[in-house]
Amino acid sequence: MRNYYREINEYLKKLIHYIITSEKKSPKNGGMPISLTEVLVLRELGRNGSKKIFEMIETLELDRNTLVTITKKLTVEGYIEKETAPDDKRSAELKLTRAGQLLYEQVEAKEKKMISNILDDFSLNEEITILKFLVKLELLSRGKYPEAKVPKEKVINGGK
Numbered sequence: 001m002r003n004y005y006r007e008i009n010e011y012l013k014k015l016i017h018y019i020i021t022s023e024k025k026s027p028k029n030g031g032m033p034i035s036l037t038e039v040l041v042l043r044e045l046g047r048n049g050s051k052k053i054f055e056m057i058e059t060l061e062l063d064r065n066t067l068v069t070i071t072k073k074l075t076v077e078g079y080i081e082k083e084t085a086p087d088d089k090r091s092a093e094l095k096l097t098r099a100g101q102l103l104y105e106q107v108e109a110k111e112k113k114m115i116s117n118i119l120d121d122f123s124l125n126e127e128i129t130i131l132k133f134l135v136k137l138e139l140l141s142r143g144k145y146p147e148a149k150v151p152k153e154k155v156i157n158g159g160k
Contacts, residue, residue: 019036022036033077033103034074034077034079034103037062037066037070038070038073038074039107040062041056041060041067041070041071041074041080041094042074042079042080042096042100042103042104042107043104043107043108044056044059044060045080045094045095045096045100045104046096046100046101046104046105046108049095050083050093050094050095051093051094051095052085052088052091052092052093052094053067053071053091053092053093053094054091056094071094074100078097078099078100079096079097079099079100079103080094080095080096080097080100081094081095081097082094083095
């Protein structure tokens with residue numbers, strides 16, 4: 001068994017729990033008036049400008065009903081607007097309003113400050129190790145990282 005398996009596993013469980021509970025009580029979570037899923041929509045529009053609804057569904061991997069619910073809420077709150085796409089009258093585009101752009105900038109600034117404060121305690125080599133770990137977690141979450149690795153010498157020797 002790995003040296004810190006239990007500790008790492010416990011902290012990952014705590015992190016997942018925090019994310020799930022933060023989603024439910026987001027107004028209390030750091031003063032942000034929107035949920036974490038809504039932040040994903042806000043971030044996607046803030047980074048890429050206007051996007052068609054079907055593009056948002058594909059990019060964020062959300063189901064249509066979830067995106068429609070989020071879109072309605074963010075529209076009512078004045079953060080995004082929905083317009084007919086200029087190149088295809090059958091589809092709609094989403095884009096940030098001025099208030100949405102300001103909120104996006106606040107979210108990005110808060111996130112940058114938080115990550116910077118955390119990383120201040122780590123060396124460059126430790127940052128690289130953290131990054132490798134997070135990349136592997138992301139690959140695993142998408143089913144692109146093998147759960148059980150075959151030792152390299154077995155692969156090199158033809159699996160013998």
